Amino acid sequence: MLFRASSRVLWCVAVGVVGDREQGEDIVQEAALLALGKLDTFRPGSSFPAWMGQYVRYLALNQRRKSQRRQRALDADGPSLVPQAPTAPQDPQALFDRNVAQALATLSESQRTCLLLKTVVELEYGEIADLLEMPPGTAMSHVSRARAKMRSLLQPESNTSPKEAVP
Amino acid sequence: MNDPGEFDPIAASLRRQFSPPDLGALEQRIAEAALEQEQEQEQEQADDLETPAIEPDRVVVPLRADPQRGWTVGFAVAFAVAAAIVLLLARPWEQDKPSTLDAPLIAETPRPHELVPPMLAERAGFQLDGFLRRGDALPTDAAGCQPPEPEERCATDGGEPALIPGGGVIQLGECGGNTGTDCGDFDLPADRALLVSYAPTGEQAIVCIERAWTDPHPKLPPGSPYTIHRAELGEFILYEITPLDQPQALEHLRL
Numbered sequence: 001m002l003f004r005a006s007s008r009v010l011w012c013v014a015v016g017v018v019g020d021r022e023q024g025e026d027i028v029q030e031a032a033l034l035a036l037g038k039l040d041t042f043r044p045g046s047s048f049p050a051w052m053g054q055y056v057r058y059l060a061l062n063q064r065r066k067s068q069r070r071q072r073a074l075d076a077d078g079p080s081l082v083p084q085a086p087t088a089p090q091d092p093q094a095l096f097d098r099n100v101a102q103a104l105a106t107l108s109e110s111q112r113t114c115l116l117l118k119t120v121v122e123l124e125y126g127e128i129a130d131l132l133e134m135p136p137g138t139a140m141s142h143v144s145r146a147r148a149k150m151r152s153l154l155q156p157e158s159n160t161s162p163k164e165a166v167p
Numbered sequence: 168m169n170d171p172g173e174f175d176p177i178a179a180s181l182r183r184q185f186s187p188p189d190l191g192a193l194e195q196r197i198a199e200a201a202l203e204q205e206q207e208q209e210q211e212q213a214d215d216l217e218t219p220a221i222e223p224d225r226v227v228v229p230l231r232a233d234p235q236r237g238w239t240v241g242f243a244v245a246f247a248v249a250a251a252i253v254l255l256l257a258r259p260w261e262q263d264k265p266s267t268l269d270a271p272l273i274a275e276t277p278r279p280h281e282l283v284p285p286m287l288a289e290r291a292g293f294q295l296d297g298f299l300r301r302g303d304a305l306p307t308d309a310a311g312c313q314p315p316e317p318e319e320r321c322a323t324d325g326g327e328p329a330l331i332p333g334g335g336v337i338q339l340g341e342c343g344g345n346t347g348t349d350c351g352d353f354d355l356p357a358d359r360a361l362l363v364s365y366a367p368t369g370e371q372a373i374v375c376i377e378r379a380w381t382d383p384h385p386k387l388p389p390g391s392p393y394t395i396h397r398a399e400l401g402e403f404i405l406y407e408i409t410p411l412d413q414p415q416a417l418e419h420l421r422l
């Protein structure tokens with residue numbers, strides 16, 4: 001089944017856009033059910049991941065916008081009264097992972113999505129380009145800039161948070 | 168394998184944290200839904216076969232738009248496009264697309280009910296109206312936003328779009344693109360958009376590019392000084408929101 005072959009990639013797209021892996025599966029499921037109802041718009045011979053990817057991105061963007069609006073509403077209500085839990089001591093790898101996740105969150109949606117697709121599911125630039133409807137050079141540029149920004153944020157010498165050293 | 172990101176600790180951390188989970192259960196659910204849908208369709212087809220057609224000899228001729236109508240040459244365009252039609256859109260979309268914009272303006276197309284609740288049309292129009300009313304912010308960058316560099320840039324060259332600095336198709340989902348507005352203030356109803364400044368008067372407009380199935384059919388609020396002009400381009404819907412009575416940019420769009 002085409003979906004089975006693409007689900008990991010589509011999950012990465014969803015997570016790249018919303019920036020939250022917990023929402024990835026729900027978005028992909030919603031997109032798949034939506035796309036099922038529109039199968040007649042899929043042209044045999046064209047790229048199934050790219051066709052499905054448009055539904056995933058659309059729903060993920062909607063989800064992200066909803067989250068942003070919710071966050072703005074919370075911010076407008078003033079500081080949260082719920083105290084922050086003290087950070088428990090973590091092992092270096094967990095600490096580093098947390099900083100990597102924070103640095104990833106600072107990237108643009110396109111940068112984050114391209115970086116995850118390249119790094120995690122190891123797509124070629126051409127495949128990323130097809131999936132995200134951008135020229136391969138743009139996909140390459142997004143990945144390059146994303147890496148550069150991540151490195152600069154995670155350098156030990158950097159004063160920018162997150163600042164813990166790369167192990 | 169010479170990729171510089173392959174073996175660095177950041178990449179390793181990303182793989183640890185963002186490798187897709189086991190999606191077997193999801194795949195199974197989708198497979199079941201697909202099977203169910205297939206069975207429903209087969210049942211419907213069987214039902215159709217049992218029911219004779221009411222007027223089997225009647226031929227229905229689909230309406231066809233005259234490709235020459237409405238978009239032929241015409242008026243001298245005097246606008247400087249602050250953003251280009253950029254063929255960054257074209258590459259993946261190029262299969263079976265017309266080479267020029269030859270579709271007529273369309274009034275309304277059916278909206279997908281499951282995606283576009285009625286209120287969205289008003290909300291989308293409100294966002295577009297509010298965005299254009301800012302009036303002075305195009306096309307500077309919003310503080311804190313890092314808009315992607317446009318692949319190509321455009322400007323007016325003797326009435327035809329040409330490339331210039333400062334514009335490009337933007338992906339509005341991304342930090343407001345280079346719309347010059349804070350990401351959170353506007354939620355424009357488009358997958359991509361062009362920011363347009365007409366020359367020589369300098370009025371600003373926006374052209375939204377949206378897939379037909381996500382088209383929210385924006386309705387401007389009462390009293391808005393703008394009008395919406397719509398067109399189809401391949402499988403896409405374009406709408407130009409402009410202070411002018413006629414669209415100036417739509418006819419220049421190409422895939």
